[in-house]
Amino acid sequence: MSDDPFLRDLWYMAVQGASLKRGAMRREMLLGEPVLIGRMKDGEAFALRDICPHRGVPLSAGKVMPENAVECPYHGWRFKPDGQCSLIPSLVGGEAIKAESIRVRSYPVREQDGLIWVYMAAQGREAAPPRSEPPRVPVPNARPRWSESQTFRCAIDHAVIGLMDPAHAPYVHGRWWWRVKPRVKEKRYAPLPTGFVMTRHAPSKAAYKLLGADVSTEITFELPSIRFENITGSFLGRPIAVTGLTTCTPVDEQTTQVTQIFYWPAWLGFIKPFFWAMGPTFLGDDRRMVELQREGLKFDPRLMLIQDADVPAMWYHRLKKAWAESAATGAPFANPLKETTLRWKS
Numbered sequence: 001m002s003d004d005p006f007l008r009d010l011w012y013m014a015v016q017g018a019s020l021k022r023g024a025m026r027r028e029m030l031l032g033e034p035v036l037i038g039r040m041k042d043g044e045a046f047a048l049r050d051i052c053p054h055r056g057v058p059l060s061a062g063k064v065m066p067e068n069a070v071e072c073p074y075h076g077w078r079f080k081p082d083g084q085c086s087l088i089p090s091l092v093g094g095e096a097i098k099a100e101s102i103r104v105r106s107y108p109v110r111e112q113d114g115l116i117w118v119y120m121a122a123q124g125r126e127a128a129p130p131r132s133e134p135p136r137v138p139v140p141n142a143r144p145r146w147s148e149s150q151t152f153r154c155a156i157d158h159a160v161i162g163l164m165d166p167a168h169a170p171y172v173h174g175r176w177w178w179r180v181k182p183r184v185k186e187k188r189y190a191p192l193p194t195g196f197v198m199t200r201h202a203p204s205k206a207a208y209k210l211l212g213a214d215v216s217t218e219i220t221f222e223l224p225s226i227r228f229e230n231i232t233g234s235f236l237g238r239p240i241a242v243t244g245l246t247t248c249t250p251v252d253e254q255t256t257q258v259t260q261i262f263y264w265p266a267w268l269g270f271i272k273p274f275f276w277a278m279g280p281t282f283l284g285d286d287r288r289m290v291e292l293q294r295e296g297l298k299f300d301p302r303l304m305l306i307q308d309a310d311v312p313a314m315w316y317h318r319l320k321k322a323w324a325e326s327a328a329t330g331a332p333f334a335n336p337l338k339e340t341t342l343r344w345k346s
């Protein structure tokens with residue numbers, strides 16, 4: 001599958017659980033495939049290929065039936081969340097065709113921490129069990145407290161690299177009220193099972209001081225496109241944990257959905273206006289920059305990655321390559337990265 005533009009056999013964040021009521025369905029494009037994401041009447045989230053195997057009508061245009069099956073709007077064929085057909089209404093009995101022998105592809109789904117993750121297997125491995133589980137948010141009883149999702153008109157790699165790029169902040173996110181004079185940064189990095197972590201350190205931005213004097217943060221990245229910032233501190237003597245999760249989910253080769261979700265304990269709700277004010281602005285800054293980048297990429301220029309500021313981007317490419325190789329050969333994935341310190345000015 002060397003010509004597949006997407007990394008497979010991994011979990012992608014598809015939608016937030018709260019956006020999907022019982023009996024609701026929607027059509028999402030994930031990695032260029034139409035996927036019906038829905039919730040049965042019993043509350044179970046499910047994902048099916050959004051193409052009826054009979055004549056191709058999107059199943060998401062149909063209905064969720066009380067018996068926890070999806071009914072196609074064209075001829076009423078019904079499908080269970082595991083993709084098996086449970087009813088073909090036109091059959092009178094005695095025909096050779098059996099509903100149970102017909103399937104539509106179903107995708108493994110996990111709903112946790114308020115998010116619905118979908119496992120996108122490689123072609124030929126659709127029936128194999130997932131190689132891993134989706135990441136957990138390291139906050140007890142994690143519930144999304146604030147979120148923002150924007151569609152970036154760029155390939156996933158540019159969205160991901162934009163997120164891990166440490167040198168753009170003063171230029172892309174600079175504001176008179178959010179300006180830090182560039183200075184030398186030195187950060188320790190260590191490998192993770194499928195990525196790397198900028199190890200725990202005291203953040204430089206004054207805004208973090210909201211979370212106490214002893215505030216510290218770590219930033220993780222794991223394949224395919226999952227970034228966590230885990231901030232800890234203490235407020236009035238109480239330990240607190242705030243986690244920001246950013247995910248990039250490819251819609252197609254030139255479109256990426258970027259979602260940021262913050263989690264914090266309920267009693268810390270007063271920090272919400274800060275995110276409400278800043279969140280869309282910062283994500284919008286990144287979106288505008290990758291869209292501007294398109295104007296150059298149209299001409300397929302040679303690009304550069306330089307030491308040390310672009311080293312995380314180089315790691316991303318190495319991780320992807322190692323993952324694709326292990327998926328193709330069936331060999332266990334071995335993270336090629338080593339613990340190291342990076343220095344740059346920003």
Ligand code: FES
Nearest residue numbers: 052054055072075
């Ligand atoms: S197209 Fe779906 S039932 Fe005929």
Ligand SMILES: [Fe+2]
Nearest residue numbers: 162163172286
């Ligand atoms: Fe950014």
